[in-house]
Amino acid sequence: MAQQNTIAGGPLNVVGKRGPNIDAVERVTGRAKYTGDIDIPGMLVARVLRSPRPHARIAAIDTSKAEAVTGVRAVMTYKDAPKVMIWGSRQYALNDRVRFKGEAVAILAAVDAETADRALKLITVEYEPLPFVLDPEEALKPGAPQLFPDGNLEGQPRMLNRGDVEQGLKESDKVIERFYHCPTMWSGGMEPRACVAQWDGDHLTLWASTQAPFRVHGSLTAMFNVPDANVRVISSYVGGGFGTKSAPHTDEALAAMLARKARLPVKLQYTREEEILDSNTRFETKIYVRLGVKKDMTLHALDVKAYINQGAYHTRLGGLGNQSTHVYKSPHVRTVQYRVHTNIPNTGPTRGVGDPQETFAIESVMDEIAIEMGWDPMEFRLKNIKRNGDPIARGAVGTEDGRLVAQALDKCIEAGASRMQWNRRNAVAGSPTGTKARGIGIACTERGGGAGLAGASVRVNLDGSVHVLFASTDIGQGSRTTLSMIASEVLGIPLSLFRTTAGDTEMAPYDGGSYGNRTLQGTGRAVEAAARACLQQILAAASPTLNNAAPADLEIRDSIIRVKADPARQVKVADVMQRRGRSVTGDGATAALQTGVDVERTSGAHFVEVEVDKETGKVHIIKYISAHDVGRPINVTIVENQIEGGTIQGLALTQGEEMRFDERTGACLTGSFVDLKPPTALDFDPRVIEAIIVPNEGTTGPFGGKGLGENPCHPGMAAVANAIYNATGVRLREVPFTRAKILRALSEPRRT
Amino acid sequence: MANDDREKSERSVSRRAFLKGGAIATGALSAALIPAVGAEAQLPDAVELDPRHSTVALKVNGVAYRKEIPNRTTLLQFLREDLKLTGTKMGCDRMQCGACTVIVNGRNVYSCTTLAVEAAGGEVLTIEGLAKDDVLHxxxxxxxxxxxxxxxxxxxxxxxxxxxxxxxxxxxxxxxxxxxxxxxxxxxxxxxxxxxxxxxxxxxxxx
CATH class of the missing domain: 1.10.150.120 ([2Fe-2S]-binding domain)
Known part of the structure; x- marks a missing residue:
């Protein structure tokens, strides 16, 4: 590497500090423009006609009356829709067959919303109903309604194998077998899906609320068969992502199709009901687990069989495995996943691609067997967790071909336990005798981050101000700030001189997007490389004014270039840039994160104290400690905010957000916030949530940082279930933990 | 069947807004403009456009506006679409999330379920009006x-x-x-x- 402005291990001036986001003022003044705020003169309003049936063929469709309405500019059905599937999916934007209740059947664009609504009602559709199935296990049975010609099972069952699990279970001193269930859960953000499409000849500009502009770009270039250069996707401010916007969706295609046909810009803004119904929700998982241990407290065999309800179409397939294969050492592990299509709406990754669901199963069963064996559940975990140097799989395979480095799960457990005062927990579960029983639970988790291709550009302008351009997105995780801080640290130019362009495929090089803990270690490394390229050029340009000092002997502090050995010899960055007369540009691109045998992961441990009211079934969170390894935090405030918010999102899964479907009609019964009950400031007292950032340093990310976003959302369900058990002696294996479920469990005779 | 389902889920803005009518008693609105619930129930179709318009005069962030709008226009639509004040957001359109909260005559209201005509004669404060001369509130x-x-x-x-x-x-x-x-x-x-x-x-x- 060329000269480094900030030497690794040296003092840092920007990274590791607290502070507001660089776009905080935009966010608190209403100036931040989200996709729904885009307004183009003459822009049409789009509306979607949705299927009232969960599974049907379209026998006939008549749009003539709608087309005749004054003000209607374009109407489309499967007949004139491109016969190209949405990227990564099995879905056409419009098809002659619908596979969930709410799937788009026809679309139109009109001069205003009223006209569009009125015209939409004039489209008549004749459906030929087909039998439907909602449950993933039912869908695999012989005779089940079939969604696709090759059946309901998507691909082959995904299998991760290590050792011989059947043999391992035989060798175990104790084996328990359990079933854990997480239903389909809503996972959208505050901003309903929105996009604006505008064609200029055969050049498309699409503003979209997406996490992955280049994935949407790829989907649209394929759909319209135009060169990459002809499509520009812009996703500047995004009102929450959480994974549901991490892949292309039908709405982007629908808006682009309408705009092309109408030859006018089109805005497609989903209502809240549409967003809930036609987004990518957290998939249902039914997990069967067998766990075997030896008397010496070692985990010996773990067998996980999961049925994942992908719904009608998947944006990404369920990918369990992190929690069963990477957290604990076990000679024998088998994880089999059946990804099954059913007639519920689309599913996709949500803040951990199945990680919260898998964490719930694994961390519950770990607790159950420890208690049956009379072990301290935390000691049992500490005995079995993978530590630095332990073998670990490098990719999504069972074979442990790599070596774990920069891991700090043990430190997370120790820090969290100390803060929670773990030894306060009931030695005997359910021993509190009063109406209100308190108990303490633990759950661990881990995940990788930074996979895939990333790129970024940094430009230093003639006045010494800096522009950071990237095509991943700031979905609220603060990447505009974090990425700028990385460049600021490298360049020695203060953050106040930074501007960002986020999520623009025309302004920035290819980047997979913001999902899966990857923005920091993907785009972040690209930004670091781009900033270093700029630094080199600036120092070279400054050299002649500083007696031809070698660039390696120069440094920049507060936008002033100095000779390290003689700081009095200095020149302003702005002066050098003015003299140069041309801006300085640096590009950075990164490929796979892990190339050698070293494997770096991100982990965390959560501890929760609950109080269960045995008369009402109400679970009250008394104290919640979220201890996470984030490597080196780039911005401490942002990391805390992520941990605190993610923790509440994980807790939310314990109380609500379940999407329910009518077995007779396939209709979604939870189409509003009132039904889904995402938490307000009253549901969980935010003051009792405490984030602990465990001191650590990563080996691959910029300045030792690690991706974090997903992890805080993983352990909530398991931690709370384990705490409820410790308080009451009843074990909950199905989320959400409603009061009715808790009261029912409390009234049942105890199993021993 | 399809259209029946559709009608129930779509364009219920005006109906909800009407039901919400009276949440802010500005007194500026003629009672005749708001059908009683009974009358509304007799409407052949809640989606049917109400052609009635009114001229509303109100202050938004200290600026006086006078504008003729359909009576069914929600305050949120009026702010975002007519005045282009997009800092106020639509999160649910049925007063369940609060993203659309603005202040009318000193009270915080869900602008998604408040009609613009209900705010007539009043003073509306939105996020855009909070900072004075670029100095943050x-x-x-x-x-x-x-x-x-x-x-x-x-x-x-x-x-x-x-x-x-x-x-x-x-x-x-x-x-x-x-x-x-x-x-x-x-x-x-x-x-x-x-x-x-x-x-x-x-x-x-x-x-």
Whole structure:
């Protein structure tokens, strides 16, 4: 590497500090423009006609009356829709067959919303109903309604194998077998899906609320068969992502199709009901687990069989495995996943691609067997967790071909336990005798981050101000700030001189997007490389004014270039840039994160104290400690905010957000916030949530940082279930933990 | 069947808004303009356009506007579409999330379920009107300093609710603040930093 402005291990001036986001003022003044705020003169309003049936063929469709309405500019059905599937999916934007209740059947664009609504009602559709199935296990049975010609099972069952699990279970001193269930859960953000499409000849500009502009770009270039250069996707401010916007969706295609046909810009803004119904929700998982241990407290065999309800179409397939294969050492592990299509709406990754669901199963069963064996559940975990140097799989395979480095799960457990005062927990579960029983639970988790291709550009302008351009997105995780801080640290130019362009495929090089803990270690490394390229050029340009000092002997502090050995010899960055007369540009691109045998992961441990009211079934969170390894935090405030918010999102899964479907009609019964009950400031007292950032340093990310976003959302369900058990002696294996479920469990005779 | 389902789920804005009518009694609206619930139930189709228009005169962020609009126009639509004030957001369109919160005559209202004509003659304050001459309002300053947001989509609503709350209760407890903001969802669940921001705002506004 060329000269480094900030030497690794040296003092840092920007990274590791607290502070507001660089776009905080935009966010608190209403100036931040989200996709729904885009307004183009003459822009049409789009509306979607949705299927009232969960599974049907379209026998006939008549749009003539709608087309005749004054003000209607374009109407489309499967007949004139491109016969190209949405990227990564099995879905056409419009098809002659619908596979969930709410799937788009026809679309139109009109001069205003009223006209569009009125015209939409004039489209008549004749459906030929087909039998439907909602449950993933039912869908695999012989005779089940079939969604696709090759059946309901998507691909082959995904299998991760290590050792011989059947043999391992035989060798175990104790084996328990359990079933854990997480239903389909809503996972959208505050901003309903929105996009604006505008064609200029055969050049498309699409503003979209997406996490992955280049994935949407790829989907649209394929759909319209135009060169990459002809499509520009812009996703500047995004009102929450959480994974549901991490892949292309039908709405982007629908808006682009309408705009092309109408030859006018089109805005497609989903209502809240549409967003809930036609987004990518957290998939249902039914997990069967067998766990075997030896008397010496070692985990010996773990067998996980999961049925994942992908719904009608998947944006990404369920990918369990992190929690069963990477957290604990076990000679024998088998994880089999059946990804099954059913007639519920689309599913996709949500803040951990199945990680919260898998964490719930694994961390519950770990607790159950420890208690049956009379072990301290935390000691049992500490005995079995993978530590630095332990073998670990490098990719999504069972074979442990790599070596774990920069891991700090043990430190997370120790820090969290100390803060929670773990030894306060009931030695005997359910021993509190009063109406209100308190108990303490633990759950661990881990995940990788930074996979895939990333790129970024940094430009230093003639006045010494800096522009950071990237095509991943700031979905609220603060990447505009974090990425700028990385460049600021490298360049020695203060953050106040930074501007960002986020999520623009025309302004920035290819980047997979913001999902899966990857923005920091993907785009972040690209930004670091781009900033270093700029630094080199600036120092070279400054050299002649500083007696031809070698660039390696120069440094920049507060936008002033100095000779390290003689700081009095200095020149302003702005002066050098003015003299140069041309801006300085640096590009950075990164490929796979892990190339050698070293494997770096991100982990965390959560501890929760609950109080269960045995008369009402109400679970009250008394104290919640979220201890996470984030490597080196780039911005401490942002990391805390992520941990605190993610923790509440994980807790939310314990109380609500379940999407329910009518077995007779396939209709979604939870189409509003009132039904889904995402938490307000009253549901969980935010003051009792405490984030602990465990001191650590990563080996691959910029300045030792690690991706974090997903992890805080993983352990909530398991931690709370384990705490409820410790308080009451009843074990909950199905989320959400409603009061009715808790009261029912409390009234049942105890199993021993 | 399809259209029946469709009608129930679509364009119920005007109906909800009508049902909500009276939430703010400005007295500026003729009773004849709002059908009683009984009358509404007899309408052949709630989607049927109500052709009636009214001229509304009101102040938004201190600026006087007079504009003829369909009676069914919600205050949210009026702000976002007619006045192009897009800082106020639509999160649910049925007063369940608070992203659309604005202040009308000193009260925080869900602008998605308030008709613009209901605010006629009144003073509306939106997020755009809070900062004066590019100097942030102390509440905005507090939200900046304490990072009381993540994605920012709910933030306008959080701040407007905080404004009314602190106007009424300048020195609240944290529990009172939690209660006051319980009508504003934050899906990122940045509640801890939002609460810190509100308490800091209370200190700043009293200073």
């Amino acid at each position: 102390p509440i905005q300053q507090a939200f900046v300093e304490h990072s009381g947001y993540q994605c920012g989509f709910c933030t306008s609503g959080q701040i407007m609710s905080t404004k009314v709350f602190l106007d009424r209760m300048p020195n609240p407890t944290e529990d009172q603040a939690r209660l006051a903001l319980s009508g504003n969802l934050c899906r990122c669940a940045a509640y801890k930093k939002i609460l810190e921001s509100v308490m800091a705002a209370s200190r700043l506004t009293r200073a």
